[in-house]
Amino acid sequence: MIAIKAQIKGEIVNRSVVVKGDDAVALRQLGYYGEVDDKGDIVLDPIEAAYLLERGFLKVEVGKRPLSYPEFSGLMISMDPKFWLKYLVYSDLKRRGYTVKPGFSKDQVEFRLYRRGAELGREGAKYLVFGVVEGQLIDLRTIIDKAREARNLRKELIIAIIDSQGEVCYYSITLSDL
Amino acid sequence: MEEEKARAQLLDGRAIVWDVKQATRLYKEGFYGKFVGVSKPKEQIPERPLELSLIETYYLAEKNRIKVVDGGGKEISLQDLYDYAKKYYEDFEYKYKVYKDLREKGYVVRPGLKFGSMYAVYKYGPGIDHAPFLIHVMPRERSMDPIEIIRAGRLSHSVKKRFIIASIDPKTGRVDYCVFSWFKP
Numbered sequence: 001m002i003a004i005k006a007q008i009k010g011e012i013v014n015r016s017v018v019v020k021g022d023d024a025v026a027l028r029q030l031g032y033y034g035e036v037d038d039k040g041d042i043v044l045d046p047i048e049a050a051y052l053l054e055r056g057f058l059k060v061e062v063g064k065r066p067l068s069y070p071e072f073s074g075l076m077i078s079m080d081p082k083f084w085l086k087y088l089v090y091s092d093l094k095r096r097g098y099t100v101k102p103g104f105s106k107d108q109v110e111f112r113l114y115r116r117g118a119e120l121g122r123e124g125a126k127y128l129v130f131g132v133v134e135g136q137l138i139d140l141r142t143i144i145d146k147a148r149e150a151r152n153l154r155k156e157l158i159i160a161i162i163d164s165q166g167e168v169c170y171y172s173i174t175l176s177d178l
Numbered sequence: 179m180e181e182e183k184a185r186a187q188l189l190d191g192r193a194i195v196w197d198v199k200q201a202t203r204l205y206k207e208g209f210y211g212k213f214v215g216v217s218k219p220k221e222q223i224p225e226r227p228l229e230l231s232l233i234e235t236y237y238l239a240e241k242n243r244i245k246v247v248d249g250g251g252k253e254i255s256l257q258d259l260y261d262y263a264k265k266y267y268e269d270f271e272y273k274y275k276v277y278k279d280l281r282e283k284g285y286v287v288r289p290g291l292k293f294g295s296m297y298a299v300y301k302y303g304p305g306i307d308h309a310p311f312l313i314h315v316m317p318r319e320r321s322m323d324p325i326e327i328i329r330a331g332r333l334s335h336s337v338k339k340r341f342i343i344a345s346i347d348p349k350t351g352r353v354d355y356c357v358f359s360w361f362k363p
Contacts (some may be wrong), residue, residue, distance in 0.1 A: 082327065086288045092363075093363060096363045098363065113363075132324045133324065134323065134324055134325055136323075136324070137321035137322060137323055138321065138322060138323075138324060139318070139319060139320065139321050139322075140316050140317070140318055140319070140320050140322065140343065140345055140356075141318045141319060142316070143356065144354060144356060145347070147356065158361055158363075159324075159327070159358075161324045161327060161328060162324075169328065169359075170361040170362070170363055171327060171331060171359065171360060171361055172358070172359045172360075172361040173356055173357065173358055173359075174356075174359075175354060175355065175356060175357070176342075176355045176356075176357050176359045177283075177355065178280070178282055178285070178342075178355045
């Protein structure tokens with residue numbers, strides 16, 4: 001792992017980071033990141049790219065100059081106001097050893113979470129993670145609708161509650177008739 | 179064998195069953211009410227009057243299992259009782275619907291105030307179940323700060339690491355139960 005640190009190169013294309021050729025092969029070794037496009041390149045979500053950048057696995061260049069993790073994050077925050085909240089939840093789950101994929105809604109803090117050791121392609125995500133923030137009101141209806149959506153996708157809903165300093169705690173939510 | 183209907187006297191948002199035999203019978207039937215001056219009955223059921231909550235009073239009256247009278251002993255109609263309850267107790271209608279739904283599903287529903295919830299629900303009964311479910315009742319349109327979830331979760335920590343929010347689907351009138359469980363990734 002150490003040997004490939006910062007060896008993987010990516011470039012910013014349309015608010016994503018694209019990793020090509022051998023770099024894509026090396027990235028695949030690291031885990032399930034991004035989506036493979038029809039050319040065999042890996043298209044990373046900015047959240048994934050920021051995480052890999054922070055961990056020192058990825059190098060993102062603009063012109064010939066590599067972007068630092070704060071520079072890259074700053075750029076992404078300016079394009080997506082939810083970027084940081086998404087990043088908090090994503091990186092918290094990643095650090096705990098999970099495979100995490102972006103959710104279905106881009107304008108919400110939402111992720112698909114796989115069980116530990118899951119083989120992607122063979123199994124779907126076990127959970128749908130939905131982020132909510134301290135200080136921002138949420139309707140019970142929204143939570144119930146999300147729980148229903150998760151159930152229809154045969155997933156369990158996890159609500160990630162982000163506190164005022166970026167700490168995250170989790171509750172699972174299931175609908176029941178009792 | 180026809181049993182005599184218990185008589186409950188309505189007073190200030192609750193009702194008292196003074197007859198101790200009727201009191202004992204109601205309690206045994208479904209853990210209704212609380213014996214006056216006894217916080218938790220042991221194996222021996224106390225010979226005491228029974229205090230029914232307003233919600234229990236209305237439920238039992240609706241089921242025709244008690245006769246509700248006023249201070250002067252005059253019978254109070256179901257409609258009058260309902261009007262009174264609506265005035266006396268915040269969101270009575272809504273909370274009653276949830277109470278009834280739970281009772282009809284066979285649960286023992288007790289007040290949850292001391293746990294910080296609306297109801298404490300038992301499958302078999304207090305003292306038999308290990309711990310109750312804590313049920314909060316909330317309208318679907320209610321907005322909340324996520325802190326409320328944590329708060330409710332913390333309250334339920336001492337009893338069980340989960341709690342339930344009950345709300346009524348405004349379209350179908352069905353009660354949905356949202357079960358929250360603490361999740362450690």
